[in-house]
Amino acid sequence: xxxxxxxxSKRAARPKSLFRxxxxxDLVTIHDGAVERRGHAVSQEYGNWVLVLERNKGTxxxxxxxxxxxxxxxxxxxxxxxxxxxxxxxxxKSNGKVVEVGPRSxxxxxxxxxxxxxxxxxxxxxMDYITFKGAGGRPHSGTVVAAEGRRRE
Numbered sequence: 001x002x003x004x005x006x007x008x009s010k011r012a013a014r015p016k017s018l019f020r021x022x023x024x025x026d027l028v029t030i031h032d033g034a035v036e037r038r039g040h041a042v043s044q045e046y047g048n049w050v051l052v053l054e055r056n057k058g059t060x061x062x063x064x065x066x067x068x069x070x071x072x073x074x075x076x077x078x079x080x081x082x083x084x085x086x087x088x089x090x091x092x093k094s095n096g097k098v099v100e101v102g103p104r105s106x107x108x109x110x111x112x113x114x115x116x117x118x119x120x121x122x123x124x125x126x127m128d129y130i131t132f133k134g135a136g137g138r139p140h141s142g143t144v145v146a147a148e149g150r151r152r153e
Contacts, residue, residue: 023041028070089129105119
């Protein structure tokens with residue numbers, strides 16, 4: 001009987017320590033029954049984390065018992081600035097404007113949308129198709145900035 005209690009406590013200790021690693025903005029994988037779901041932690045409610053599931057397919061709760069994996073999002077090296085324009089081009093080409101920037105995410109208001117979209121910097125489904133524009137409406141890169149500096153001289 002003592003062995004079973006020791007084994008149960010070992011199993012329970014691992015997810016709880018994993019659950020304690022979760023912070024706002026983290027990508028969390030939970031296991032509910034036979035289904036694994038992934039979402040970003042947005043807030044805490046009664047000691048559990050509220051997750052916004054990937055692709056905005058609803059919400060779920062991450063508890064110490066169902067948390068399977070946690071990954072910390074990458075920080076974007078030069079983060080975008082509020083007001084900066086961007087193009088999302090996955091074949092449809094949508095223009096947008098950054099309305100809020102956090103350490104791991106940004107809110108973007110697209111021209112064809114009424115509400116801003118929350119985009120995490122580590123989400124390849126968004127970031128692989130986004131190009132930030134400079135002040136003149138051109139894509140922002142080091143070569144463009146250097147070329148413009150030479151033209152002005």
